[in-house]
Amino acid sequence: MATIPRNATYEGDTVRALRGRLRVGPEGDDMQAVLLDRASLDLDDLNFNKLDSIFKKIHYFKATAATQTVARIGTAECAIVNKAVLDRSVLERCPRLRLICVLATGTNNVDLQAAAARGITVVNCRGYGTASLVQHVFMLVLALSRNLLSYVRDVRDGRWARADQFCLLTHPIGELEDRVLGIIGYGEIGRRVAQTAELLGMSVRVAQRPGVERPEPGRVRLPELLAEVDVLSLHCPLTPATRGLIGAPELARMKDTALLINTARGGIVDEAALADALRTGQIAGAGVDVLTEEPPWQGNPLLEPDISNLIVTPHCAWGSRQARQRLIDQTAENVRSWLAGKPLRVVAGPGGAKRT
Numbered sequence: 001m002a003t004i005p006r007n008a009t010y011e012g013d014t015v016r017a018l019r020g021r022l023r024v025g026p027e028g029d030d031m032q033a034v035l036l037d038r039a040s041l042d043l044d045d046l047n048f049n050k051l052d053s054i055f056k057k058i059h060y061f062k063a064t065a066a067t068q069t070v071a072r073i074g075t076a077e078c079a080i081v082n083k084a085v086l087d088r089s090v091l092e093r094c095p096r097l098r099l100i101c102v103l104a105t106g107t108n109n110v111d112l113q114a115a116a117a118r119g120i121t122v123v124n125c126r127g128y129g130t131a132s133l134v135q136h137v138f139m140l141v142l143a144l145s146r147n148l149l150s151y152v153r154d155v156r157d158g159r160w161a162r163a164d165q166f167c168l169l170t171h172p173i174g175e176l177e178d179r180v181l182g183i184i185g186y187g188e189i190g191r192r193v194a195q196t197a198e199l200l201g202m203s204v205r206v207a208q209r210p211g212v213e214r215p216e217p218g219r220v221r222l223p224e225l226l227a228e229v230d231v232l233s234l235h236c237p238l239t240p241a242t243r244g245l246i247g248a249p250e251l252a253r254m255k256d257t258a259l260l261i262n263t264a265r266g267g268i269v270d271e272a273a274l275a276d277a278l279r280t281g282q283i284a285g286a287g288v289d290v291l292t293e294e295p296p297w298q299g300n301p302l303l304e305p306d307i308s309n310l311i312v313t314p315h316c317a318w319g320s321r322q323a324r325q326r327l328i329d330q331t332a333e334n335v336r337s338w339l340a341g342k343p344l345r346v347v348a349g350p351g352g353a354k355r356t
Helices: 066-073 088-092 112-117 130-145 148-156 188-199 222-228 248-253 271-280 321-339
Strands: 008-010 028-035 055-060 078-081 099-102 121-123 180-184 203-206 231-234 259-262 285-288 310-312 346-348
Touching: 066 088, 088 112, 099 321, 112 121, 112 346, 121 321, 130 148, 130 188, 130 231, 130 259, 130 285, 130 310, 130 321, 180 188, 180 222, 188 203, 222 248, 248 271, 271 285
Parallel strands: 008 055, 028 055, 028 078, 078 099, 099 121, 180 203, 180 231, 231 259, 259 285, 285 310
Antiparallel strands: 121 346
16 A cells, blocks of 8 residues: 555545655645545545645545535635535635645536635636547437447357358448538637547538637538538537537437437436437437436436447546646646635636635
């Protein structure tokens, strides 16, 4: 078992092995921090040295229930969270808290208005999972278009071993070259998806931004785009304008050979309507990495066993080891820049360190 660094404590039985002796950085030599939900990103395969070296004391918790949050933050000035909720009632009971670092781009688990009102700076991480997510998108597209899972099942069930010829061609196999990809949400991830698609010989169409009425150069109105594309990939945030954006009417506009990929947010798609469209052959298939409720404790229309032309993955598209390491490294960078009075990636609150 590794020696626990003098400035770090760990909740649970597993202690991460850290290389070398940790130095307590001069910037934060009187600063305490907590990371409330380490298990949401660390599989005991990440290096936390850059983060550990900043603080006088940092406490790591695998997970934190809502009833434990205030006590665990205690007198810490910095709270680091992935999905742990820091709402107004929590912030009001943590008077020493000055910095919240979110281990994600989305910050809906933090009450930003309450944080700003209390002089707490909130920072996030950006761009850390782009490569991982883009690769996941095309894993889904290729698996669906080439019927990968069906062929894997055929081999496992012995159908190839019983075949009359050298190959098994029991399911359609499609190519992406000369196909049309439609993208809703053209930020960093959407652009990288477009670049990758073009390398595979696809043509790319970008949808006009949801909620924008005026024509946008180089973009296509959603109804026209839906009718044209062979693959529709969603990369927009969940907002009032995008909630339920893809429902029964939109699915009805798509080709019966089209694929839908959602690695954005579950609420963008009407899941019951998508399940019906897949059952009836209204579209050819779908790959989703996100659901409206996660984990899906109450079940979900897309998890019914009779839907065969669907791949569901458990919100893991972002989660390569490299992407998760970037989260830790960016967070360390965020803390150091805040301490230096030149904060990065601020989403709420004051722009520099205010110590008491």
